[in-house]
Amino acid sequence: MDRRRLLGGMGAATATLLAGCSAVLDDGPEGVVLGEQSDQVAESEALAYPAYGQSLPSIELEDPLNGEVIDVKSIDRTMILTAIFTYCPAECGILLNQLAGVQGMIDEAGLTDDVAFLPITFDPERDDAEALADNAETIGADLSLGNWHYLRPETPEEAESLVAEEMGIGFERTTESDRLEDYDFAHPVVTFLANPDAVVERTYRGENIDRNRVVEDTEAVVEAFTDRE
Template sequence: MIQKNRKTFACILILLFGCVLFYSGTDGFQAFTAETARVNQLIEEKPTFPDVTFEDSEGRTYPISEFQDKYIFITFLYTSCTTVCPQLEMNMAQVYEQIPQEYIGKDIVFLSISFDPSRDDPSTLSKYRTFFGADGETWRMARISNETELQTLLDEFGVIVIPDGRGNFAHNSAFYLVDPNGLLMDVMDYREIDEAATKVISILDNEKGE
């Protein structure tokens, strides 16, 4: 009987120890993967969009202050991508379509940022945007030509981009929402289209009601 109790106690102790390790290793059960932990940290820290210069599909150049006092719904991509990027932008188009027209361009703009500036010049971006119905104004596609500025933005927003040496990149994908003060407000699963649209509409409605 004593031996049995000892085994039971040992099993309970091991289980509790495992739970403690799991809890501490997953940010309190909220992060089950490294990506989830990364997103949770970004949302908590709310990094500021750094000072960068965009060149968009129309050949215009401007700083992030171009979108001052507006929410910015953002994706990161490269146009040569044949895997996740087209799906990412198609999903973004569906979010765009769900936002009430009264908010589009006035309270929120959509921005797709290329992390492959050497190939994604304005003419390439101009052609690419037509595949998804981006109008080049309320939904813009742009590159950041300055490599230091681009890397600073990727680092600040936790965007992982790894070249494979053959012209392609391994990268993570998400929807990013920046608030009118230039702070990263949320990072959303790009596969959850309706959830992202509902969240953005709720934010815009609350803003209007204040």
């Protein structure tokens, strides 16, 4: 099966499915604490990207806004990750604005130190520190909370290797775009909720994510891992 082709063809079907259960799991796949995701579009093994019960790939990238290197395998926080480019004129901005709202709700719940927000750019040529700082201001992300980190591969080749090949979020650069001058990207929109062991608990497709659902799922993961300590 061509897993990337499968990834690209499922957007329309996703919106019609039911929301996933946030109940803490007793006997599911090893490494997860939430129950099975009822609106996942296919079995995890059939998807291009890591899904419920699967581990994230090794990701170790610098946040160019503060020089901190983030390693998802050792960050020891519940993580919300996605892949974006800040020059995106539509879907990425919508998603990031939603995630900034989630960040605020997580802060209100007193869980700021337990959750990391990790948008990864696949456009390092344009997404330098200045562009990323401007984006944070535009979407309303609060960098002062210390839990929002833009991660930037050093080169387009590294972005291709990490985001497209290892994370399974394929993207295609094109110079034939009605949206942007110079170049644009065609890409799916996928957001990952992973636990502190870097195992995926939920994937959310599309830019119009349900903030309340993401917060509920995130709180459940944080609580379950807190109870383990």
